[in-house]
Structure formats: structure tokens, C-alpha cells
Amino acid sequence: MSESIENVDEINNDTDEEIIDNSVEDAITLYRKVREGKNKELTEKEIADIEKECEIIRNRQVITKDLHHKLVEITNDGLIVIGPPTLTRFEKARIMGARALQLSLGAPVFIEIPKNATTSLEIAMEELKQRVIPIVIKRTLPNGDYQNIPIDQFA
Numbered sequence: 001m002s003e004s005i006e007n008v009d010e011i012n013n014d015t016d017e018e019i020i021d022n023s024v025e026d027a028i029t030l031y032r033k034v035r036e037g038k039n040k041e042l043t044e045k046e047i048a049d050i051e052k053e054c055e056i057i058r059n060r061q062v063i064t065k066d067l068h069h070k071l072v073e074i075t076n077d078g079l080i081v082i083g084p085p086t087l088t089r090f091e092k093a094r095i096m097g098a099r100a101l102q103l104s105l106g107a108p109v110f111i112e113i114p115k116n117a118t119t120s121l122e123i124a125m126e127e128l129k130q131r132v133i134p135i136v137i138k139r140t141l142p143n144g145d146y147q148n149i150p151i152d153q154f155a
Helices: 002-013 016-036 044-059 089-104 120-130
Strands: 136-140 146-150
Touching: 016 044, 089 120
Parallel strands: none
Antiparallel strands: 136 146
């Protein structure tokens, strides 16, 4: 157990540059092993080619941090650009759950309550079916760009 603690302290004392230098050298070592293969005698030309390629790898720029991306809202004149043109089952569940909670806590109803509705969830499902809930769905891309879509724009 004390060995692992010493290793952690040792890693924490290393600077980022040392870690990157070590990883580049490790990558070059593995590259050499792959190129040399098993039990294969290399000619001087092949050895020179491997050394040349290793030097190219060593001189590559190492990107340690992503460049900052400014988040952008995607607007496209009412068209749904991100995701399917309909509500996903997860979005439906989230909307109905949130709206049912609001209704159970005394929020006003946006539709005439159906006679067969006995729970706030049934009322929320009917409101969603009629697309009268004032909710906006925010769909986000992996890079952070997003689109806000009002619920009445879904098919």
C-alpha cells in the first residue's frame, strides 16, 4: 500500500511537460517495436527510415488543451436541426413528469379537464397531446452548440 502512495506522490510532482515527454518517448518505443517486428533482421536503409519516422513523431506539436469553443445557438427558421423532428420518448417522459408535478402542486390547467382524467399525469398527457404546455426543449450537440425548440414545433 505504501508503494502506491509513493507512486502517486511521484506522479503529482511531475510537471505536465515531463509527462508529455515521457508519453512521446513511450509512443516512439512502441512504434519501433511494431516496425521492427519479431525476429526480423533489418537493413541499414530500413533502420534509417525508422529513425527518420521516429524523429518526425518526436517533432510533432503536442496539443494538451482544447481550444475554447464559443457556444452557439442554432436557429433555422422553425426547422428542427438537432435530433429527430418528433419528441423522443425521454423528452416526453421528462415533460409529462415535470408537468404532472406542477399540476399536483396546484399549477393552473391549460386545457378543459377531461371527464375520464383522474390523475395529474393523465391531465399532463392530454396537455402534451394538445401541445399547449409552454415548454422549450433544449437539444445540445457534443461541442456545446444547442437549439431551443418550442414544443409546438414538433410533429
